[in-house]
Amino acid sequence: MKYSRPRGTRDFLPEEMAARRSVEQRMRRVFVRFGYAEVATPTFEHLELITAKSGEEIVAHLYHFKDKGGRDLALRPELTAPVMRLYVNELQSSPKPLRLYYFGNCFRYERPQAGRYREFWQAGVELIGSSSPEAQAEVIALAKAVLDELGLRNYELHVGSVGVLRKFLEERGIAEGEQCRIMGIIDKGDEEQLEEELLKLGLSEEDRSAIAGVLELKGERSAVVSRAEELLAGREAALNELRELEGILDALESFGVREYTLNLGIARGLDYYTGMVFEIYASKLGAEKQICGGGSYSLAETFGGKPVATSGFAFGFDRIMLALEKDGVELGGEEGAKIMVIPFGEEYLDRAIEISALLRRSVACELEVMRRKVKKALSYASSKGIDYVVLVGEETERGRVLLKDMRSGEQREVDIEELERELAG
């Protein structure tokens, strides 16, 4: 092998590509059905755009480079920041809400493993301009609608809120920067470190156990909510945030989404999430089983725009493909009948070319270009799954060809003028 692929990248062969396109197209249809319009952004952006959103640390996980003008650029590691930049640059004064969807490849310099590649694909949406419970619920319902449309069965939806905890901390006089740090620690799941940090911030024993208690809450809505209310008794700001979440859940249930886990332990480690967050896991996948992540956030101001409430999510497209496969979902891309034109020898080649060109006005057909004997050409057609073969020979002098049905083996003479109609039907 002379040249190998760069690490963590993949080639997609025709069969796999057909399956990917079919899934992609069905995803798009659902996005469109919900009123979302597609946008696309560059494959690379200024490095600062990425670091503005995610901090300097992530440079270690980026493909970044200097171009010939000395500019620091990076291949996009995700699409939320580019899309919000696009919004700030071009769409701030368009009617609200703005519903955008995207689909594209992203790049991260990380160690490849199951469901993790250095080049991968994301599909997602942003609903910009509304902070209403129904807007936030809509994006969750949309994510679920896509998965259901695709026929995925084994997945779990977890809904939570980073707002509850943020308000709790805010009420205790803890600054936003500190809140973010705490959320990051929660996301890592390091309980000892969390306890330590909270102690340093001067939180009482009671506060600390309330936080630890809330973070463990996970399960059916009413049980989680009533327990959270007990733990948060007297913390009005946090309770308000809980009620806000309940409003979203009410709307979500109106959308018909009733199967979910209320999980107050989701922290999403990201500084820009403000309230509702959600994640979807495909239970059959391995270590990398999260197939979707999203929530409500405020990012426009980070990129120099006016603050605007936004909800959105991103699917890990490759992981969804893996999940569908593990679920045994059939992904055959639908195609029309396959047709092939074969000449009886070189003297009929020109005529065969003309006939194939004629047919292509309405159907897909391929021409025998190997100058093979009919026997070999038919053998090829057979192994390729060709449905109909048009044999071009002496009959062509009477304006006719032989049409052979490869399934039944039956064959008859047909006028060339009628051929197109025969095959289109």
Added chain:
RNA sequence: GCCACGGUAGUGUAGCCUGGUUAGCACAAGGGACUGUGGAUCCCUUAGCCCGAGUUCAAAUCUCGGCCGUGGCCCCA
């Protein structure tokens, strides 16, 4: 960045432990037997030891390093 296992024609494999003929087999691909008819048979052809260094008279085989793959840890915007 760390750990485990792996890497032989296009694909799947035998050989490796116990260094030593032309590295074997199956399928696939191209051609032919069959000059106007496929999914059958037979024949021929193409094509391989991941890369590099070391040990040795001799390395696919043993040792080390690298690259790549698979899975896991860390991380996961």
